[in-house]
Every structure is written in C-alpha cells, then in structure tokens.
Amino acid sequence: MNTALRQGWEAYWDEIAKAGETALWDSPSATAAAIHLRRVEQHIDPALPMIDLGCGSGRQTVRLAESCNRVIGIDIAEHALAIARRDNAAANIEYRRIDLLDDTEVAALAAELGDANVYVRGVLHQLLPDAQQRAVWAIGALLAGRGHLIAHELTSVTRWVVRSIIESEGAALEKFEPLQRHFGFDIPTVPGEERQLDALLTRQGLQVVASGDDSLQTTQLGADGAAIELPTAWALARRPHVVHPR
Structure with a gap:
C-alpha cells in the first residue's frame, strides 16, 4: 500500500476515534451489507470464510457475521481496527491489519483460509490504476476456486456529485471535511459508468x-435533513471455472 495513503487513513481514523x-x-448495515447479502445470497x-476488505469500524462486518460462519475484517489502519474490536466484536469475527497490496501477507491469508x-x-x-489491478x-487469490467477490465502489x-454537494452546502457537511482535509477529492476513481467496474474485474481474470x-447512504445529513446518498456501482464476481480436458 502507498505509505502516504496508509498514514492518511491512520490519521483519519485516529481523528474519528478521538x-x-x-x-x-x-x-x-440495514442500508448496506444486509441489502448486499440479500442481493447475492443464492450465489454465496x-x-x-468471509473477508471484509477495508472493514474500517466494523459496522458492516458485524452484519456479515450474522450470515456467515466466519468473518475476517481486514484494514490497513490500526486505529480503525481498534474501533472495530471495541464496538463491533462477535464470536465469529477476527480483525487483522493486512495490506492487500503486500503479496506475502495476501499469500499467507489465502493459504490459511483456502476458498473465501x-x-x-x-x-x-x-487506488491508482496499477494498484487497482494488483488489488483485484x-x-x-483469496477467492480461490469457490469464493465470490461482492464489490461496491x-x-x-x-x-x-460530491463536489456539487460541497459547493451547494459547504461548511455544513462536517462528515466530508476530514476526508477532504486528509485526502482531497481528486483521488482516482474506478469509473462506474457503462459497467467500468465490471471491466476492471474482468481485465484481471474475474x-x-x-x-x-x-447508491451509498452516508451518515451526513443534507440541508433537508435526509441522509445524503452517493452513486455507486456494484458487481458480484468469481474466478472462472476451468474445465480440464480428459
């Protein structure tokens, strides 16, 4: 993982905790993980094991644990994991600091869990484009032969949309402010129009x-008092089945 990005997330979660x-x-989770699981339950x-990649505070992780036998929440920020362990613990959840872009750490987790x-x-x-590809x-590798990826980006x-909201509502958007301060809003995005998330996944063999x-329902209320929602793309993916000739 980019060191600056990791440090940024540690600083962000430290600020959130304090x-x-x-x-x-x-x-x-009723507006996120619960819906996502229902949408794909016939495939999962x-x-x-279910890996919650970038689990943050664990709010969605604990919902995943209601439907899956074993859940491993992973994040690069120890401050996030501390919140998760404190606020969203369950008997079938483990929280670990793992860098998705560290080949050694990923290989060790894949060897431990098998299909996930x-x-x-x-x-x-x-992530930047090269890092996006490495992440996928x-x-x-973590999916192995039978696992599925549930992606929402x-x-x-x-x-x-974010820029438009900030321009129209400005300083009232206190939830956006620390993100803008730590990261700005020019971080490259997976382009979601016309199924470009699909394209990212298929280019990497999924x-x-x-x-x-x-859409992502945020914890930020707009001027009308309703939770602000942001557009997202979703995809369910797996590694292709390989049929070996006899």
Whole structure:
C-alpha cells in the first residue's frame, strides 16, 4: 500500500476515534451489507470464510457475521481496527491489519483460509490504476476456486456529485471535511459508468456474475435533513471455472 495513503487513513481514523464520530460511509448495515447479502445470497456459500476488505469500524462486518460462519475484517489502519474490536466484536469475527497490496501477507491469508468470499465496499476507488489491478489480482487469490467477490465502489460520477454537494452546502457537511482535509477529492476513481467496474474485474481474470448501479447512504445529513446518498456501482464476481480436458 502507498505509505502516504496508509498514514492518511491512520490519521483519519485516529481523528474519528478521538472525536467519537462516525465515518461518512458508516451507515447502518440495514442500508448496506444486509441489502448486499440479500442481493447475492443464492450465489454465496456461508460456510466459506468471509473477508471484509477495508472493514474500517466494523459496522458492516458485524452484519456479515450474522450470515456467515466466519468473518475476517481486514484494514490497513490500526486505529480503525481498534474501533472495530471495541464496538463491533462477535464470536465469529477476527480483525487483522493486512495490506492487500503486500503479496506475502495476501499469500499467507489465502493459504490459511483456502476458498473465501470477499466483501469490499469503497476501497478500490482509492487506488491508482496499477494498484487497482494488483488489488483485484490479490482478491482473486483469496477467492480461490469457490469464493465470490461482492464489490461496491464509488465511481467517477460520485466525485462530481460530491463536489456539487460541497459547493451547494459547504461548511455544513462536517462528515466530508476530514476526508477532504486528509485526502482531497481528486483521488482516482474506478469509473462506474457503462459497467467500468465490471471491466476492471474482468481485465484481471474475474468473471462478473451480476452487476448494476447502486447508491451509498452516508451518515451526513443534507440541508433537508435526509441522509445524503452517493452513486455507486456494484458487481458480484468469481474466478472462472476451468474445465480440464480428459
């Protein structure tokens, strides 16, 4: 992982913890993981370990643990994991600091777990194109033969929506402020129009089983008092089945 990005996330989660706040995307799991799981439940084997990649505070992780036998929440920020262990613990959840772009760490996790499902919500868009490709390769290694990826990502459209919201509502958007301060809003995004998330996954050898448009309900209230929603793209993917000739 880019060192500056890792340091940025440590600083962000440290600030969130000290302020006793929630992150912009820490919406109730009923509006996120619960919906995502229902959408793909016919494809997912709950007996396989579920990896919550970029688990943050663990708010979605604990919902995954209600449907899956074993869940491993991973993040690069120890401050995020400390919040998760404190606020969203369960008997079948483990939280670990793992860098998805560290080949050694990923290989060790893949060897330990075998086939696994992966849930990723708003992680790939943070990475530069080369790192996005490496991340998807790493996810493929974790899926192995029977696992599925459930991906929900911001899109290039999201960036313009955020800028428009900030211009119209400005300083009232306190949840956006620390993100803008630590990261800005020019981080490259996985372009989501016309199924470009699908294209990212298929270029790295994954098979997209289903996909579509979605939205992320944030913890930020707009001027009208309603939670602000941001456009996202979603995809369910797996490694292709290989039929060996006799």
